[in-house]
Amino acid sequence: MSTLKTxxxxxxxxxxxxxxxxxxxxxxxxxxxxxxxxVASSHNIPAVHQSGKEFPFPEIYLHEHEGNKLREALHSSVNDVKEEDRFHEAMERSCNIVLIKTFRTIEDKYINYLSVLVEKKIVPVGPLVQDAVNDEHEEIIKWLDKKDEASAIFVSFGSEYFLSKEEIEEVAHGLELSKVNFIWVVRFPVGEKIKIEEALPERFLERVGERGRILEGWSPQAKILRHPSTGGFPLNARMVEEVGVGIEVVRDKNGRLHREEIAKVIGKVVVENGGEIVRRKASELREKIRIKGEEETVGVVEELVQLCRKV
Structure with a gap:
């Protein structure tokens, strides 16, 4: 800790x-x-914190309005203790406003709620998604090109959550039971030398064959998600279900995933009529975001300009 402080x-x-x-x-x-x-404050320069990743708004909103409850919710969203401390410090030092990677179209009530709790104006900056320039996994796009429209599912748990051995087993069997095409991004903690074949159920890759592809670490996520063959993706489940563009895989009372539930939800999204409803709502939401995107960008600029004029 002393080395980090130095x-x-x-x-x-x-x-x-x-x-x-x-x-x-x-x-x-x-x-x-x-x-x-x-440092900026010592030179009379306004400083604004920008959260570079999606914010855990639903988790915060479910807690009561006391400050300690907010802290508890924020802590639960970050794995590393040191990172928690930096997160709170960065937010508290921000001048009057905080920029966060989200849309008001999707998370308006959470944005307003958090603004009251932290006594700062929360300003959404949109998705800030950049097109990938890395062609390392171009074969994945070619694989998708051969699949029917909306027939594949993209599975990714983000860069900060690592599945346990039991969770990997359940997700693998769930994908196998679903009988749909899939791309699964598997990540292991830095320093752990684990072969994907060893982490998966025995002969899993052989059984799913051409129906599935597994990537380790990095994936061209933006390209995969906008590909017409991608029919679903488990990401920020509680939020996407609330706005009607996804269905959450429910864990049991002990927080465990079960293969049957995973397969059932995949079937609803990709195979059954529920998938058509979800995709239609997703298309409608995408159009709303496209229209509102420029407005939010202008709003961010105006907020920052006003902040500079106050100094």
Missing amino acids: AFEMASHSFDDIVKTPKPDLLIYDLNQPWAAA
């Missing part, structure tokens, strides 16, 4: 020298540089 102090001193010269009108910082706000 590194932050060194970075802070170096940054102070950098800021002195151009004297910017505004500083935007993320989770990794909470100390940057203090």
